[in-house]
Amino acid sequence: MLLLHSLNVNGLRTCGRMKNILSNPACDVLCLQETRWDEDSLKAATKINKGEIYYNNGTNKSCGIATIINTNMIENSKLIYKDNEGRILIIDIIVNNSTFRIINVYASNCEKERKEMFNKIGRWVNNKTLIVGDFNTVLTKSDISVNNVYKNDSSRTALYELMNN
Template sequence: MLLLHSLNANGLRTCGKMTAILEGIKGDILCLQETRWDKNSVEAATNIWNGNIFHNNGTSKSSGVATLIKNNNINDSKLVHKDDNGRLLII
């Protein structure tokens, strides 16, 4: 059985908030909306999360999405498609 969480992050760029959410999730898959991530944010999340991170940071008019998958149950996930607007990920 897999446990899936979905969260409107309303910005997940500060270290404290990111750490609290990513370390606090007990599930296998975390779907995030409105991440407002940039390159540095993705790098910070990679250091915290034990698994794959798929992200679409978007543009100035969109806030970005991310799907984080822990390594313990799913080993062969891959990115199939992401749109140019930061609103869609197909994994």
């Protein structure tokens, strides 16, 4: 069994917070969104966590994602793709001689950009793909909370299509 965690960390640059999250993750794969890492943050993360760290810092301060692989549990891992914006990170892992694809996303708040991203990701999906992350999309009316609203959103349709495929 593969244990995967996904967490929007809303910035992971302070040493104490980084140690709390990265020092002993209780999972095989840890997917982080909105890391806001720079080169110094990445060096600190590498010192704290001895697993394989794949990252995509992008160019926007509010972006950045990372996928951390527990090398004690995962036989092999390989970077497949990362975009230039720090919003998509695709890793293939081998577990029990089976290859799985993990797509870690941090979707834009802009509806048009989200829709384009969801459509773009579709070409990377195979029958052993796990898509995780922060989709910044309200899928159903039951997902509404104080901070979000259910409204017409063309990216929702693109996300549903991606999930169905």
